[in-house]
Amino acid sequence: MRQDHLITAKQLSRDDIEAVLDRARAVADDPAAYADRHAGRVLALCFFEPSTRTRMSFDSAAKRLGMNTIDMGDVDSSSVSKGESLADTVRVIEGYADALVLRHPSEGAATLAAEHVETPVVNAGDGAGQHPSQTLLDLHTIRENHGLDDLTVGIMGDLKYGRTVHSLAAALTEFDANQHFISPESLRLPRSVRFDLHETGAQIREHTDLDGVLPDLDVLYVTRIQKERFPDENEYHRVAGEYRIDAETLEDAAEDLSVMHPLPRVDEIAPEIDGTDHARYFEQAHNGIPVRMALLDTLIENAEAPEGPEVDR
Amino acid sequence: MSDHELRVSKIRNGTVIDHVEGGQALNVLAILGIDGSEGLGVSVVMNVPSDRLGRKDVVKVEDRELSQSEVDVLSLIAPEATINIIREFEVAEKNRVTRPDSVTGVLSCPNRNCITNAGEPVETRFDVVADGVRCDYCSTILRTDIAEHIDV
Numbered sequence: 076m077r078q079d080h081l082i083t084a085k086q087l088s089r090d091d092i093e094a095v096l097d098r099a100r101a102v103a104d105d106p107a108a109y110a111d112r113h114a115g116r117v118l119a120l121c122f123f124e125p126s127t128r129t130r131m132s133f134d135s136a137a138k139r140l141g142m143n144t145i146d147m148g149d150v151d152s153s154s155v156s157k158g159e160s161l162a163d164t165v166r167v168i169e170g171y172a173d174a175l176v177l178r179h180p181s182e183g184a185a186t187l188a189a190e191h192v193e194t195p196v197v198n199a200g201d202g203a204g205q206h207p208s209q210t211l212l213d214l215h216t217i218r219e220n221h222g223l224d225d226l227t228v229g230i231m232g233d234l235k236y237g238r239t240v241h242s243l244a245a246a247l248t249e250f251d252a253n254q255h256f257i258s259p260e261s262l263r264l265p266r267s268v269r270f271d272l273h274e275t276g277a278q279i280r281e282h283t284d285l286d287g288v289l290p291d292l293d294v295l296y297v298t299r300i301q302k303e304r305f306p307d308e309n310e311y312h313r314v315a316g317e318y319r320i321d322a323e324t325l326e327d328a329a330e331d332l333s334v335m336h337p338l339p340r341v342d343e344i345a346p347e348i349d350g351t352d353h354a355r356y357f358e359q360a361h362n363g364i365p366v367r368m369a370l371l372d373t374l375i376e377n378a379e380a381p382e383g384p385e386v387d388r
Numbered sequence: 389m390s391d392h393e394l395r396v397s398k399i400r401n402g403t404v405i406d407h408v409e410g411g412q413a414l415n416v417l418a419i420l421g422i423d424g425s426e427g428l429g430v431s432v433v434m435n436v437p438s439d440r441l442g443r444k445d446v447v448k449v450e451d452r453e454l455s456q457s458e459v460d461v462l463s464l465i466a467p468e469a470t471i472n473i474i475r476e477f478e479v480a481e482k483n484r485v486t487r488p489d490s491v492t493g494v495l496s497c498p499n500r501n502c503i504t505n506a507g508e509p510v511e512t513r514f515d516v517v518a519d520g521v522r523c524d525y526c527s528t529i530l531r532t533d534i535a536e537h538i539d540v
């Protein structure tokens with residue numbers, strides 16, 4: 076991967092993805108070999124939106140590479156609340172760190188940030204846009220369990236605002252994967268995501284109901300349907316209830332179906348699934364460490380490589 | 389519009405943008421960033437009968453020759469427009485507008501949650517796609533209502 080930043084899953088080729096996942100596998104196999112790799116370097120965690128999970132995952136990944144991390148803290152206590160622009164904020168923080176991880180409530184924030192700094196930027200979620208590092212760990216999880224070809228994936232829940240969904244769907248077009256999208260009508264994939272999928276000629280189908288498609292799936296990727304997306308609470312409970320998974324739902328599933336979820340879940344997946352062979356979501360979360368280590372390692376390596384003609388690969 | 393009427397407002401040097409879709413003349417000026425403060429002679433004719441368009445607008449800008457890249461942005465709201473470069477009362481060049489690859493700083497993003505609507509020091513940038521334009525920042529696609537999002 077000769078990328079300077081990771082902003083969207085759309086920028087990643089199959090080779091890029093496999094290179095990071097190969098490295099993640101190497102990291103997982105021999106973490107000690109990476110422990111001091113980036114000693115003395117600093118990762119800045121810039122979270123303009125509350126997040127504990129992703130922030131901790133990057134923090135841990137950086138420290139396991141020997142890096143230190145700095146955190147701008149909560150938004151309401153930082154200069155952002157004093158009205159500083161994102162463009163200014165990242166230009167200042169660039170001077171403090173060797174790489175930046177950014178989460179921001181506005182779509183396009185990471186694109187903007189990357190235009191203003193030389194330091195590698197990782198998009199850790201921009202509004203309802205993209206969340207490509209999550210996608211890498213999702214793909215790693217799928218690859219370790221099923222491989223990434225001849226794959227049928229169902230993605231269910233909030234497909235409209237779900238940034239993990241938008242990134243995963245884009246990345247899967249690089250592989251031989253059939254994609255099924257299961258959601259209430261009001262939370263279908265946004266037009267721009269469908270546009271990209273059609274452009275790549277990807278095999279996609281949209282459904283409002285899981286039943287018909289479940290038996291064909293190798294992977295069922297569940298996302299949370301949020302209350303805020305519905306004008307009234309009764310409507311939310313009615314709709315969300317139709318997209319919940321329990322043991323009974325999975326009776327018709329393939330034996331080796333993997334159920335995934337970017338977490339945190341609320342009640343989309345019944346706890347009774349946790350103990351079954353279908354449950355992959357904790358493994359998936361744990362994969363965030365080697366994958367983010369591999370990603371940071373790759374981006375820092377690229378940033379420090381001498382400028383030269385790009386290697387054709 | 390008869391020949392006679394055309395002659396009345398003939399300009400010596402400059403650009404005549406003809407066959408603009410009826411009602412879009414002021415948007416054409418907005419896209420070109422012309423608001424009168426430049427001191428250029430500008431005349432606008434709106435909603436006159438046209439064989440091709442039913443009704444059309446015509447915009448004339450004196451003493452300024454618009455470049456192809458400037459006028460190509462007009463293709464988004466006036467795809468049929470013709471651009472006549474006038475020198476000494478004669479049509480020196482006649483061109484159609486062609487769709488540009490991208491549009492910078494002209495449109496505002498319809499997505500309220502886009503970072504370009506958050507007071508950041510950046511110009512908007514849209515890719516021109518098959519049937520509309522697409523925000524480079526948030527990927528939102530704008531299809532039919534482009535004129536409503538002209539931001540100048």
Ligand SMILES: [Zn+2]
Nearest residue numbers: 497502523526
């Ligand atoms: Zn936008």
